[in-house]
Amino acid sequence: MEKDATYTGFRSLVAVGDSFTEGMSDELSDGTYRGWADLLAARLAARTPGFRYANLAVRGKLIGQIVAEQTGPAAAMGADLVTLVGGLNDVLRPRCDLGRVCGLLDEAAERLSAGGxxxxxxxxxxxxGPVLERVRPRMEALFAHLAEVAQRHDAVLVDLFGAPVLSDPRLWGVDRLHLNAEGHRRVAEAVWQALGLPAEEDWRAPLGTSVPVGWVARRTADLRFAGEHLLPWIGRRLTGRSSGDGRAPKRPELLPLEPARAAGEPYRL
Incomplete structure (x- = not known):
């Protein structure tokens, strides 16, 4: 195919991971989730006729489950662009075996790289917030290991943790665990630029000054968070269940993607 000025060089993408890559909490009007991987795929499809996309990510998955359930099928697809994000669900658990998590990330990267x-x-x-501060040492150790993995496999490493704006609570959903629509949009731009594609905006730009929130509004938000998200999360941990149990990937096959624009929801898939 003759390449023009808009051609990216990527003809296919498969995304592997957990809720972050599935797209929570970038919710569309029909209750489904979009997220940074869908947005990135749509932008690539807009420049590359016949572009194909699969998203195997499922919320709640630990890195061992990602390796066992997703990396084999992803590698077999032979996509020329593969994203892997995992391990944070493990790190959030108090009895995290960081050495095991790092070893499984090595295995995942090895399998996915074999796909070419x-x-x-x-x-x-x-x-x-307090959750980040409690797990920060483990996160930083995990991310230091990721740099070594990236170097071994000639992978692109996108440093979202090092961007202060992405820690701003205004870019996070009401569950306080997942980015909102604007957060996912910035991540898509970050990956786009890391791939060497022309920047459309400064995804690291800080948000404007926030309006102080009153005590009543803060407590109301805290109660909503506890009732809708924190208590169910604790219940799942106590019973050994996951939010992803029995859930299939939203786009399990590497199929052509035709981006469509819907009012208020650009690049809906």
């Missing part, structure tokens, strides 16, 4: 595509790894963002 350009591998993309990420240092995931973290929301400001």
């Amino acid at each position: 595509g350009q591998l993309v790894l990420m240092r995931s963002p973290g929301r400001q």
Whole structure:
């Protein structure tokens, strides 16, 4: 195919991971999730006729499950662009075996690299607050290991954790665990630029000054968070369940993608 000024060089993308790559909490009007991987795929498809996309990510998955369930099928697809984000669900658990997590990330990268595509790894963002501070040492150790993995496999490493704006609570959903629509949009731009594609904006630009939130509004938000997200999360941990149990990937096959624009929801898939 003759290449023009808009051609990216990538004809296919497969995304592997957990809820971050599935797209929570970038919710569309029909209740489904979009997210940075869908946005990135749509932008690539807009420049490359016949572009194909698969998203195997499922919320709640630990790195061992990602290796066992996703890396084999992803590598077999032979996509020329592969993204891998995982391990944070493990790190959030108090009894995390960081050495095992790092070893499984090595295994995942090895399998995905064998497929021949350009591998993309990420240092995931973290929301400001007590949860981040409690797990920060483990996150930083994990991210230091990711740099070694990226070097071994000639992977692109996108440093989202090192961007202060992505820790701003205003870029996070009401569950306080996942980025909102604007956060996912910035991640898509970050990956786009890391791939050497022309920047459309400064994804690191800080947000404007926030309007102080009153005590009543803060407590109302805290109660909503506890009732809708924190208590169910604790319940799943106590019973050994996951939010992804029994859930299939939203786009399990590497199929052609035709981006469509819907009012208020650009690049809906």
